[in-house]
Amino acid sequence: MTFEKPTNSRDVIDSPEETSRLERTWHSPGGLLGWFTHVNQRMIGKRFIITAFCFFLLAGILGILIRLQLAGPEQKLLGPELYNQFFTMHGTVMMFFFAIPVMEGFAIYFVPLMVGSRDMAFPRLNAFGYYVYLIGGIVLFGSLLLSMAPNAGWFNYVPLSSKLYSPGYGVDVWTTMITFIEVSALTAAVELIVTTLRMRAPGMSLNRMPLFVWAALVMSFMIVFAMPAVIVSSTLLILDRLVDTQFFIVESGGEPLLWQHLFWYFGHPEVYIILVPALGMISTIIITFTRRPIYGYTALVLSVVAIGFVSFGLWVHHMFTTGLPQLGMSFFTAASVTIAIPSGVQIFCWIASLWGAKIRFATPMLWVLGFFAIFVIGGLTGVMVASIPFDTQVHDTFFLVAHFHYVLIGGAVFPLIGATYYWWPKITGRMMSEAAGKWSFWLAFIGFNVTFFPMHQLGLEGMPRRIYTYVEEMGWGDLNLLATIGSLVLATGFGITLINAVWSVFRGRRAEPNPWGAPTLEWAADSPPASYNFRHIPVVHSRWPLWDWDTDRERAVVTGLRNDRREVVLTSILDAKPVGVQVLPAPTIWPFVSAVAASMGFIGIIFHPIFFVIAFFLVAFTLVAWFWPRRPWRND
Amino acid sequence: MKVVQGIDVSDMTRFNPDQRAPLWWGILGLITIESAVVLTFCVSYMYLAAYAEAWPPSGESAPPMLWPSINLGLLMLSSLTMYLGGRAIKRGNQRGLAIGVTASVLLASAVLVLRSLELMAYEFSWKDHAYGSIVWTISGFHYVHVTSIVFGSAVVAILAWRGYFTQQRQIGVVVDTNYWYFVCFAWIPFYLLLYWGPRVYGQ
Numbered sequence: 001m002t003f004e005k006p007t008n009s010r011d012v013i014d015s016p017e018e019t020s021r022l023e024r025t026w027h028s029p030g031g032l033l034g035w036f037t038h039v040n041q042r043m044i045g046k047r048f049i050i051t052a053f054c055f056f057l058l059a060g061i062l063g064i065l066i067r068l069q070l071a072g073p074e075q076k077l078l079g080p081e082l083y084n085q086f087f088t089m090h091g092t093v094m095m096f097f098f099a100i101p102v103m104e105g106f107a108i109y110f111v112p113l114m115v116g117s118r119d120m121a122f123p124r125l126n127a128f129g130y131y132v133y134l135i136g137g138i139v140l141f142g143s144l145l146l147s148m149a150p151n152a153g154w155f156n157y158v159p160l161s162s163k164l165y166s167p168g169y170g171v172d173v174w175t176t177m178i179t180f181i182e183v184s185a186l187t188a189a190v191e192l193i194v195t196t197l198r199m200r201a202p203g204m205s206l207n208r209m210p211l212f213v214w215a216a217l218v219m220s221f222m223i224v225f226a227m228p229a230v231i232v233s234s235t236l237l238i239l240d241r242l243v244d245t246q247f248f249i250v251e252s253g254g255e256p257l258l259w260q261h262l263f264w265y266f267g268h269p270e271v272y273i274i275l276v277p278a279l280g281m282i283s284t285i286i287i288t289f290t291r292r293p294i295y296g297y298t299a300l301v302l303s304v305v306a307i308g309f310v311s312f313g314l315w316v317h318h319m320f321t322t323g324l325p326q327l328g329m330s331f332f333t334a335a336s337v338t339i340a341i342p343s344g345v346q347i348f349c350w351i352a353s354l355w356g357a358k359i360r361f362a363t364p365m366l367w368v369l370g371f372f373a374i375f376v377i378g379g380l381t382g383v384m385v386a387s388i389p390f391d392t393q394v395h396d397t398f399f400l401v402a403h404f405h406y407v408l409i410g411g412a413v414f415p416l417i418g419a420t421y422y423w424w425p426k427i428t429g430r431m432m433s434e435a436a437g438k439w440s441f442w443l444a445f446i447g448f449n450v451t452f453f454p455m456h457q458l459g460l461e462g463m464p465r466r467i468y469t470y471v472e473e474m475g476w477g478d479l480n481l482l483a484t485i486g487s488l489v490l491a492t493g494f495g496i497t498l499i500n501a502v503w504s505v506f507r508g509r510r511a512e513p514n515p516w517g518a519p520t521l522e523w524a525a526d527s528p529p530a531s532y533n534f535r536h537i538p539v540v541h542s543r544w545p546l547w548d549w550d551t552d553r554e555r556a557v558v559t560g561l562r563n564d565r566r567e568v569v570l571t572s573i574l575d576a577k578p579v580g581v582q583v584l585p586a587p588t589i590w591p592f593v594s595a596v597a598a599s600m601g602f603i604g605i606i607f608h609p610i611f612f613v614i615a616f617f618l619v620a621f622t623l624v625a626w627f628w629p630r631r632p633w634r635n636d
Numbered sequence: 637m638k639v640v641q642g643i644d645v646s647d648m649t650r651f652n653p654d655q656r657a658p659l660w661w662g663i664l665g666l667i668t669i670e671s672a673v674v675l676t677f678c679v680s681y682m683y684l685a686a687y688a689e690a691w692p693p694s695g696e697s698a699p700p701m702l703w704p705s706i707n708l709g710l711l712m713l714s715s716l717t718m719y720l721g722g723r724a725i726k727r728g729n730q731r732g733l734a735i736g737v738t739a740s741v742l743l744a745s746a747v748l749v750l751r752s753l754e755l756m757a758y759e760f761s762w763k764d765h766a767y768g769s770i771v772w773t774i775s776g777f778h779y780v781h782v783t784s785i786v787f788g789s790a791v792v793a794i795l796a797w798r799g800y801f802t803q804q805r806q807i808g809v810v811v812d813t814n815y816w817y818f819v820c821f822a823w824i825p826f827y828l829l830l831y832w833g834p835r836v837y838g839q
Contacts, residue, residue, distance in 0.1 A: 556642025
């Protein structure tokens with residue numbers, strides 16, 4: 001078997017019958033009931049993306065309300081209780097229900113396309129993960145309407161979140177739904193890892209893999225190793241609240257700091273779980289809009305991997321004021337500063353790629369350039385707060401709020417919006433308006449800086465975070481008003497993108513298969529892709545297959561996959577040599593039923609532990625139905 | 637541009653011989669995630685122990701060693717019968733597989749019974765102190781996992797008796813066995829912590 005360009009190979013001739021048979025095999029059932037049976041990776045990915053953006057919108061509205069409350073001294077818009085619920089929900093939803101699912105959604109949609117596969121490794125598990133996410137999100141947001149919303153902050157520190165100081169169901173909703181949604185994140189992570197490692201197109205060795213796929217792979221590994229910590233910490237907290245265990249109760253030998261260690265052991269990598277896929281998006285966009293191979297491919301890959309590793313050694317920098325041993329804290333300062341090195345490598349590789357290139361300043365590229373400005377500021381303030389003396393000064397002030405919004409919005413949301421403009425034609429088959437995109441970018445960029453830059457100053461002036469109001473004498477009124485005006489401009493900027501997206505679905509210019517002239521495989525599929533992604537699985541010879549096709553006379557593909565059932569090629573991990581064929585399962589209702597059964601348990605234990613036992617057996621039975629082999633058993 | 641044949645996969649295997657299967661990697665992913673949970677529980681136990689004035693708290697004694705040690709033996713034995721069942725189906729021996737898996741299910745069921753009796757005999761509750769909380773939580777975590785492998789492998793055993801698994805069609809057995817090993821071997825760190833730990837810390 002060879003991956004060299006074939007010589008004397010026979011031509012592949014498509015018959016329309018074969019194509020329509022392929023379509024019948026891979027199509028997703030129609031109708032309302034059919035909707036609940038879909039397992040196709042693009043369907044699931046699209047659902048993740050749309051649902052996540054809905055949560056972004058809702059949490060964004062909460063953010064605006066928080067800003068309106070703080071616009072002037074002694075405002076009466078929200079009371080303290082509602083304010084606590086709003087900032088808790090804003091943080092929780094943005095981190096858990098928007099950022100991770102949207103990144104995983106993009107990965108689920110694009111990784112199989114970018115590696116030249118027809119679907120992912122476990123299509124039914126994919127569907128299960130989505131329903132878990134959807135149900136978890138609805139329950140969490142529904143709690144706000146039922147006045148049961150969590151109000152102890154997205155970090156849920158004990159003893160604030162203990163039964164004594166947070167009576168009611170709010171924290172219970174938080175802990176159960178967070179654990180529940182981690183199940184969704186973890187299923188998607190395992191799915192992405194296996195798909196990336198085993199289902200790449202023949203010839204796409206690891207060193208030819210697109211940078212976004214590398215980033216999604218690193219993100220997935222980080223999820224696998226980080227999320228169990230938050231699952232355990234949430235479990236300990238819910239047990240404390242539900243059945244009176246004593247993990248965090250000091251009088252009975254419990255340790256409140258255990259919560260912070262477990263939470264931040266997850267919570268710090270979490271930031272990079274969000275950032276890493278964004279780095280992949282940036283590289284992807286830079287390659288296309290400079291139209292030349294990226295500078296330092298290997299350095300970029302290694303630095304993303306390094307960021308993944310180092311991010312697990314930083315969690316204590318969230319705990320500098322808790323009175324830990326000095327030597328330990330110094331270690332975590334050093335580790336925190338170290339992560340600037342791989343981040344710097346990324347930035348310098350991108351600058352080198354842009355240097356002297358003929359850059360096309362289309363909308364996706366603008367968002368990437370906006371990222372540079374904002375993320376660098378966020379990174380610099382990050383180095384500042386990694387230093388113990390400085391952190392002691394600004395701890396729990398608005399300086400921190402400014403810092404992490406610079407990192408999170410600059411580091412993740414700006415690249416994400418850029419990627420949305422970039423990949424929109426692939427997902428919908430329509431182009432988004434460039435003019436509206438540019439308006440959106442400039443309003444968001446200016447609005448962002450007007451909102452969050454003054455917060456640095458407010459923090460240095462001593463304004464604490466998480467307060468619902470302040471008195472006029474503190475002198476924080478003007479900057480807060482400015483920040484609130486900025487937030488409205490920022491929201492207008494994002495709003496234009498939303499309108500642009502919806503408008504383009506109906507009225508946008510039709511997109512060709514490769515409108516930006518990109519080099520990666522997702523652009524080899526139709527826009528939007530057919531249900532089977534690729535008519536023929538391509539054979540890859542370089543990192544830039546589509547640019548090769550511009551110059552080559554021949555294009556080699558895989559033949560011999562059956563079209564009457566869902567077959568995909570399995571390849572080896574390092575060099576992507578074909579080793580076998582995998583038959584994927586067809587659409588089914590069972591993942592949905594399983595997710596409903598599991599959600600019964602997670603929602604039920606808010607009220608009584610017995611629901612855990614009931615749901616355990618219900619889920620077990622649904623899993624048996626899901627996996628039970630149907631006759632005739634496959635014999636070939 | 638001409639589309640030409642690069643690689644023909646028509647003759648390649650459609651079965652999943654062992655490690656080549658995505659499902660094998662999937663179960664490895666689940667085991668990795670759960671191992672991280674196991675590790676986090678162990679670290680939490682040690683963290684609480686390290687900051688406690690006495691471990692177990694004064695007035696409590698460490699739980700007896702005999703029954704958990706017998707459970708350890710039973711779980712290791714059940715891994716062996718599981719392994720033998722898997723080896724049988726690799727040779728195409730369907731009956732051997734069915735007997736092996738059934739034996740494992742019975743052995744693990746015995747563990748569940750013994751563990752239930754042992755837990756009921758604990759002198760402290762999860763409500764009493766952090767020590768009780770972590771001991772009960774780790775015990776409960778592992779108990780639920782043994783229940784799940786008993787349930788899951790019972791299904792595999794039923795399919796095995798019906799002759800579903802063959803020399804080629806055995807990926808279901810492979811992944812079930814791997815998860816079985818994980819649950820049984822996860823007992824080792826828990827056993828050391830829960831039963832040897834207080835005796836070491838208590839010195």
